[in-house]
Amino acid sequence: MSERKLDGADLEREELEGCAFAEERAERVRFDEVRARGCDFRETKIISLGWSDVTCERCDFSLARWTEPKLTRVVFRDCRATGARFEGADLDEVRFVGCQLDMASFSGARFRRVRFENCKMHEMDFTGAKLGGTVFDACELGSADFIGASLEAADIRTSTVRDVRLTAREVRGLVVTSGQAAVLAALLGLVIRD
Numbered sequence: 001m002s003e004r005k006l007d008g009a010d011l012e013r014e015e016l017e018g019c020a021f022a023e024e025r026a027e028r029v030r031f032d033e034v035r036a037r038g039c040d041f042r043e044t045k046i047i048s049l050g051w052s053d054v055t056c057e058r059c060d061f062s063l064a065r066w067t068e069p070k071l072t073r074v075v076f077r078d079c080r081a082t083g084a085r086f087e088g089a090d091l092d093e094v095r096f097v098g099c100q101l102d103m104a105s106f107s108g109a110r111f112r113r114v115r116f117e118n119c120k121m122h123e124m125d126f127t128g129a130k131l132g133g134t135v136f137d138a139c140e141l142g143s144a145d146f147i148g149a150s151l152e153a154a155d156i157r158t159s160t161v162r163d164v165r166l167t168a169r170e171v172r173g174l175v176v177t178s179g180q181a182a183v184l185a186a187l188l189g190l191v192i193r194d
Contacts, residue, residue, distance in 0.1 A: 006044065132173075146170045156180065163187075 004019050006026035016036040023043045031051045039059045049069040056074070061081040068088040080100045089109040097117045105125035117137045121144055128148040139159040146166040152173035161180055168188055176184065185192060 006046065 004016070004021070006021050006024045006029050008028050009026070010028075010030045011034050012032045014031075014034050016034065016039055019036070019039040021044055022040045025045045026049075027047045029046050029049045031054045033053045034051070034055075036054070036056045036059055039056070041059060041061045041064055043063045043065075044061075045065045046069070047067045049066050050072075051069070051074050052072045054071075054074045055077070056079055057077045059076070059079045061079060061084045064081065064084040064086075066084075066086050066089070068090070069086055070090045071092070071094050073093045074091075075095045075097065076099050077095075077097045078099065079096075081104045082100055083103045084101075085105045085107075086109060087105055087107045089106055091106075091109060091114050092112045093114070094111075095115045095117065096119050099116075099119045101116075101119050101124055102122045103124070104121075106129050107125050107127045109126075109129045111129065111131050111134045113133065114131075115135045115137060116139050119136075119139045121136075121139050122142040124141070124144040126144060126146050126149045129146075130150045131146075131154045132150055132152045134151075134154045136154070136156045136159040139156075141156065141159050141164055142162045144164045146164060147170065149166070149170050151166075151170050153175065154173075155175040157175060157177050157180070161176075161183055164184075164187065166184075166187070171184055171188070174184075182192060
């Protein structure tokens with residue numbers, strides 16, 4: 001299957017195993033009811049991508065650059081997306097499970113019913129993203145940037161939070177534990193004395 005090309009791909013109800021798409025430039029990529037296992041999407045550059053009902057397992061998206069992708073009912077399981085850029089993405093009912101997302105960017109993205117579960121998310125860029133209701137379950141959020149993001153009803157209670165970048169505006173409505181509240185207060189410059 002490694003002879004497949006992404007440019008203009010319109011796949012429906014297909015199984016992709018070990019496809020090599022690394023470094024491809026593509027436009028108008030549509031996947032509907034596709035299952036991809038062990039596929040290599042490293043350093044792809046894609047304009048106009050739409051995925052619906054897609055499952056990706058053990059795929060590599062490192063350093064990918066996708067312009068405003070639309071992802072609906074997509075699951076990324078045990079995938080790597082180190083340094084990937086999905087700026088302006090539209091994500092609806094998307095799950096990231098056990099993924100390596102260090103240094104990835106979702107700047108300006110819109111999240112609806114999105115879950116990150118057991119993901120490594122160091123130095124991620126969520127600047128200006130609309131993350132309302134997003135769940136971060138047992139994730140490592142070290143040095144993530146949330147400046148200008150909307151976090152209303154986002155839930156980070158079970159995640160590790162260290163050195164994140166945000167202001168008092170972004171934390172409004174964020175669901176946290178009391179311990180995390182103390183960490184965030186310190187980040188915001190508050191001095192707590194009992």
